[in-house]
Amino acid sequence: xxxxxxxxxxxxxxxxxxxxxxxxxxxxxxxxxxxxxxxxxxxxxxxxxxxxxxxxxxxxxxxxxxxxxxxxxxxxxxxxxxxxxxxxxxxxxxxxxxxxxxxxxxxxxxxxxxxxxxxxxxxxxxxxxxxxxxxxxxxxxxxxxxxxxxxxxxxxxxxxxxxxxxxxxxxxxxxxxxxxxxxxxxxxxxxxxxxxxxxxxxxxxxxxxxxxxxxxxxxxxxxxxxxxxxxxxxxxxxxxxxxxxxxxxxxxxxxxxxxxxxxxxxxxxxxxxxxxxxxxxxxxxxxxxxxxxxxxxxxxxx
Amino acid sequence: xxxxxxxxxxxxxxxxxxxxxxxxxxxxxxxxxxxxxxxxxxxxxxxxxxxxxxxxxxxxxxxxxxxxxxxxxxxxxxxxxxxxxxxxxxxxxxxxxxxxxxxxxxxxxxxxxxxxxxxxxxxxxxxxxxxxxxxxxxxxxxxxxxxxxxxxxxxxxxxxxxxxxxxxxxxxxxxxxxxxxxxxxxxxxxxxxxxxxxxxxxxxxxxxxxxxxxxxxxxxxxxxxxxxxxxxxxxxxxxxxxxxxxxxxxxxxxxxxxxxxxxxxxx
Numbered sequence: 001x002x003x004x005x006x007x008x009x010x011x012x013x014x015x016x017x018x019x020x021x022x023x024x025x026x027x028x029x030x031x032x033x034x035x036x037x038x039x040x041x042x043x044x045x046x047x048x049x050x051x052x053x054x055x056x057x058x059x060x061x062x063x064x065x066x067x068x069x070x071x072x073x074x075x076x077x078x079x080x081x082x083x084x085x086x087x088x089x090x091x092x093x094x095x096x097x098x099x100x101x102x103x104x105x106x107x108x109x110x111x112x113x114x115x116x117x118x119x120x121x122x123x124x125x126x127x128x129x130x131x132x133x134x135x136x137x138x139x140x141x142x143x144x145x146x147x148x149x150x151x152x153x154x155x156x157x158x159x160x161x162x163x164x165x166x167x168x169x170x171x172x173x174x175x176x177x178x179x180x181x182x183x184x185x186x187x188x189x190x191x192x193x194x195x196x197x198x199x200x201x202x203x204x205x206x207x208x209x210x211x212x213x214x215x216x217x218x219x220x221x222x223x224x225x226x227x228x229x230x231x232x233x234x235x236x237x238x239x240x241x242x243x244x245x246x247x248x249x250x251x252x253x254x255x256x257x258x259x260x261x262x263x264x265x266x267x268x269x270x271x272x273x274x275x276x277x278x279x280x281x282x283x284x285x286x287x288x289x290x291x292x293x294x295x296x297x298x299x300x301x302x
Numbered sequence: 303x304x305x306x307x308x309x310x311x312x313x314x315x316x317x318x319x320x321x322x323x324x325x326x327x328x329x330x331x332x333x334x335x336x337x338x339x340x341x342x343x344x345x346x347x348x349x350x351x352x353x354x355x356x357x358x359x360x361x362x363x364x365x366x367x368x369x370x371x372x373x374x375x376x377x378x379x380x381x382x383x384x385x386x387x388x389x390x391x392x393x394x395x396x397x398x399x400x401x402x403x404x405x406x407x408x409x410x411x412x413x414x415x416x417x418x419x420x421x422x423x424x425x426x427x428x429x430x431x432x433x434x435x436x437x438x439x440x441x442x443x444x445x446x447x448x449x450x451x452x453x454x455x456x457x458x459x460x461x462x463x464x465x466x467x468x469x470x471x472x473x474x475x476x477x478x479x480x481x482x483x484x485x486x487x488x489x490x491x492x493x494x495x496x497x498x499x500x501x502x503x504x505x506x507x508x509x510x511x512x513x514x515x516x517x518x519x520x521x522x523x524x525x526x527x528x529x530x531x532x533x534x535x536x537x538x539x540x541x542x543x544x545x546x547x548x549x550x551x552x553x554x555x556x557x558x559x560x561x562x563x564x565x566x567x568x569x
């Protein structure tokens with residue numbers, strides 16, 4: 001008997017009113033032990049998807065299951081082995097961190113083996129009222145409650161937005177450790193950088209539609225660099241545009257800006273090096289650019 | 303487990319509840335301490351007698367001369383208006399806050415992502431409202447008994463016990479109505495408005511149905527009429543109390559059913 005996947009969505013759709021199609025026909029499988037990155041710009045439908053998976057909102061069509069348990073008809077059972085960090089975490093402001101975690105522990109029904117270890121590791125402030133805590137310190141409480149019972153599936157909605165780099169690294173290591181234990185993580189983000197170091201596969205959602213699911217490696221192969229080269233004197237642009245995978249975005253005298261796939265970077269750099277160079281900047285392209293690239297490819301294929 | 307929501311519901315409101323109980327006790331003390339000076343003034347009864355029927359009806363002044371008895375005085379000054387008002391404001395506020403208010407504040411998203419059903423969340427929060435109402439009514443009745451002993455109100459113990467059940471029934475009905483409206487539709491303002499508006503209409507029907515003939519057939523929908531309007535003088539209408547409590551359970555059950563069918567409002 002094959003194991004049921006941690007997440008399975010079939011034709012999952014959500015329309016608000018009769019107009020706003022927040023999610024359209026999502027088909028998705030996240031296996032046990034897999035870390036799945038869910039990428040998209042704000043308002044693309046990431047949180048809608050997560051809320052459907054947790055039974056917080058009702059699908060207009062389709063269905064979803066966690067560990068084979070339907071999120072609508074068997075909601076409590078489907079959520080039993082799940083930890084969730086909301087994108088906009090609201091805690092009981094008047095409680096201290098400890099009281100809040102005590103309350104959530106009782107709501108969970110006990111068995112929170114990791115709680116103390118996590119509090120220590122993240123240096124959670126337990127004895128101050130939550131309303132006095134900074135956003136980062138509140139987020140730590142949210143992380144503790146999401147991981148504290150060693151759930152088979154952790155769902156994190158933009159977990160590191162607004163966190164300092166140290167804490168971001170801590171979240172990444174928590175996610176890796178969870179996966180190493182054979183558990184699944186579903187992590188939404190609007191930044192490829194945030195998930196590419198932890199995720200096995202990445203899904204990209206835009207305007208309510210999942211437009212691509214790929215392994216991180218192949219996404220990175222296709223992932224774009226944003227390259228700006230400043231030359232000592234004007235150069236002819238044709239020599240660059242003939243390189244496969246390189247596109248000239250802007251030519252401004254001695255300053256050329258390219259969009260370039262990582263696999264083409266080497267060829268581009270060698271060509272650039274033929275000339276006297278003043279400055280050279282290579283940055284990861286933002287997600288919007290990758291989307292545009294994906295769309296261009298879709299159009300080419302059509 | 304869901305019972306944590308009952309515990310949390312009570313604890314979250316404990317300061318407000320304590321303040322409310324203190325206010326109720328203070329009001330009872332104020333009214334009771336006036337009684338000795340009313341007791342010996344029959345001219346007051348004559349004055350009251352000259353009041354318009356509407357006022358007498360609304361304030362539970364049912365017969366001649368009854369203001370000078372302890373039970374009649376308290377019925378007119380406490381049970382006819384202020385005591386139900388105080389308990390209802392507490393109950394409706396708590397019922398609206400515990401679900402719709404928490405949802406408005408975005409705090410239900412995390413809680414309902416835990417392995418609890420919304421239905422059980424509504425029921426547990428309903429029980430928390432019940433506990434609050436019972437404690438507030440206990441405070442009221444304890445104060446009445448205390449001042450009975452101090453200033454000699456000459457109350458029947460059975461009637462005081464009846465008044466307790468009477469007050470609990472009214473509080474629970476409107477508290478659960480507010481909770482149920484908030485469960486069915488995600489708005490604290492609507493929950494407050496519908497429960498308070500219904501209470502106001504029911505109160506007027508209960509008080510005025512005798513005088514305005516066209517209102518008379520509607521008295522059966524008014525919990526104020528159903529439970530009896532002079533609990534300390536005439537006792538309560540036990541069947542009416544049972545009907546109101548049963549209606550409360552139905553209202554909460556409807557709320558607990560409807561909450562399962564809708565989308566949770568999230569920040």
